[in-house]
Amino acid sequence: MRLRHIEIFHAIYTTGSITNAAKLLHVSQPAVSKVLHHAEQQLGFALFTRTKGRLVPTPEADMLFAEVDKIHQQMRSIDNTAHNIKHAHFGNINIGITPALGFSVLPKAIANYHQQHPNVSFNINTVHNDAVLQSLIEHKSDVAVLFHPSPKLGVNSIACGESELVVVYPKVLFPHLPTQLSIQALVDVTFIGISDSGPLGDMLYSRLQSENMQPHSPIQVQTYFIAARLVAQGLGVCVIDRLTAMGNVDDKTAIASFTPPLAFDVRALHLQNRPLSTAVQGFLPFLQAAIT
Numbered sequence: 001m002r003l004r005h006i007e008i009f010h011a012i013y014t015t016g017s018i019t020n021a022a023k024l025l026h027v028s029q030p031a032v033s034k035v036l037h038h039a040e041q042q043l044g045f046a047l048f049t050r051t052k053g054r055l056v057p058t059p060e061a062d063m064l065f066a067e068v069d070k071i072h073q074q075m076r077s078i079d080n081t082a083h084n085i086k087h088a089h090f091g092n093i094n095i096g097i098t099p100a101l102g103f104s105v106l107p108k109a110i111a112n113y114h115q116q117h118p119n120v121s122f123n124i125n126t127v128h129n130d131a132v133l134q135s136l137i138e139h140k141s142d143v144a145v146l147f148h149p150s151p152k153l154g155v156n157s158i159a160c161g162e163s164e165l166v167v168v169y170p171k172v173l174f175p176h177l178p179t180q181l182s183i184q185a186l187v188d189v190t191f192i193g194i195s196d197s198g199p200l201g202d203m204l205y206s207r208l209q210s211e212n213m214q215p216h217s218p219i220q221v222q223t224y225f226i227a228a229r230l231v232a233q234g235l236g237v238c239v240i241d242r243l244t245a246m247g248n249v250d251d252k253t254a255i256a257s258f259t260p261p262l263a264f265d266v267r268a269l270h271l272q273n274r275p276l277s278t279a280v281q282g283f284l285p286f287l288q289a290a291i292t
Helices: 003-015 018-025 029-043 059-086 105-116 129-137 198-210 224-232 242-248 278-291
Strands: 048-051 054-057 091-097 120-126 143-147 155-170 190-194 216-221 238-241 253-271
Touching: 003 018, 003 029, 003 059, 018 029, 054 059, 091 129, 091 278, 105 120, 105 278, 129 143, 129 198, 129 253, 143 198, 143 278, 155 198, 155 224, 155 242, 155 278, 190 224, 190 238, 198 253, 216 224, 224 238, 224 242, 224 253, 238 242, 242 253, 253 278
Parallel strands: 091 120, 091 143, 190 216
Antiparallel strands: 048 054, 143 253, 155 238, 155 253
């Protein structure tokens, strides 16, 4: 039996007539009769007999119905699953993020999204600019959200917001607590150096070079988080993104923008040949709202 045969047979068996089956399936009575006749021809036996205006299942139909009903229930389950996927009621989002987004932006976005879509699951992994393409190709991430990513062949880029590089400094260093600082104001200040900081590091380096400044960096670290904690101990200043800075500021440190600002974009990347799922498309506006 084909799926259409199963659908028609189940409808007639449960409703008792071709007329009711046609109404249930929103098709014409002749269409139902034709499919039923074709099913009986393929099976080689009758499924119904007409008694007092009703179609009565044959003994063969009764034996067949138990198995047909199982398939019918599975078909309904498939329909329901497809509906839920379309409307993002269920699904899974594999997202790669730059670590800085994990302090507040991503948790806030997921919390707001889950209020409307509680059955969508998340798999979160940290990813850096030099490893993003591999993460996407290996299906570790459906989408990766990074700071100022460079263009990559075969990768689509979606704008998610903007941020900036800022100076995190000990309050004792600048007691008047400036909210803006120039490069020249930092000439005699010790820097916590951050190695392998990608495109943002390149932005800072270009600004330092343009102002002929060579920072004094006796301490080198790998992550923005550690740099911010060293600043809290009075060991110097560090230049990190505002989102990380806001997530690590305490009563001993303060934040200042550069003059002029060192702004950058935040973008979501995905492979051109792998369209985003409905769930991911629905989540991105929540992420964009959390960034802004």
